Amino acid sequence: MVDLPAPGHRVVVRYLLPSGQATDALGILLSADAATVVVHGVRGVERIAVGDIIAAKEVPPPPEPRVRRTTS
Template identity: 50%
Template sequence: MTQHADFLRNASDGTRVVIRHLLHNEEKSATDVLGYLSGSNETQVVVATAKGLVTVELADVIAAKEIPPPPAPRPR
């Protein structure tokens, strides 16, 4: 496993993260997932995003890091 996978495996649920991971398609492209960790095991992490839960295989992780909370809404 990579250092990024180790970080995700050891991070606490509720940690806000961004994860870049490989997609299993013809182009072998990658995508990002941004949200809050919502569970993990030895092979996967679950991230709660604005659109729902996303499961990411740790073997597909290219990069991952903790990110700060979103900014507060600006007054109108």
């Protein structure tokens, strides 16, 4: 089992695609069990088989959006 925080935390999960290439899922951890990790990110809900995971960790919240400056 991958060492992940409790559901509700922001995580990044690197896993292998069927082609053998690696990709990342970045978002909120919805659930994790012995078979599947579920992350809700920009691409929607991703269900990742634990056997395909290379690495996973908790990450800090995204930075606040910058305020746009207007010229007068």
